[in-house]
Amino acid sequence: MRKIDVLGIGIGVFVAGGLVYVVLQVVGLDNLEAGIWSQLLLVAGLIGWIATYITRAASNKMTYHQQREAYEQAYFKKRIDELTPEQLANIQAEIDQEKSQTK
Structure with missing residues (x-):
């Protein structure tokens, strides 16, 4: 993976987290709840990605x-x-x- 790909993915995740936060606020959650839920989704996605990475690494x-x-x-x-x-x-x-x- 090239450096530009990593930067693009990082910016994409950052923007997606912000969009989720805004969408949750529009749906009706207050700032604190929207922040907690958007962080929860980010951490869940990160754990899922790590799980797939470990699986690929273990199975070569x-x-x-x-x-x-x-x-x-x-x-x-x-x-x-x-x-x-x-x-x-x-x-x-x-x-x-x-x-x-x-x-």
């Missing part, structure tokens, strides 16, 4: 993890494509030998 669904996995797969595919059939056969024989030794 973050953009960084996905990009790194895609890079590693492309790197290994390129390396395998560069091998000759004889080298591939040798590697396969080594893998088979290791599998038979571990059983």
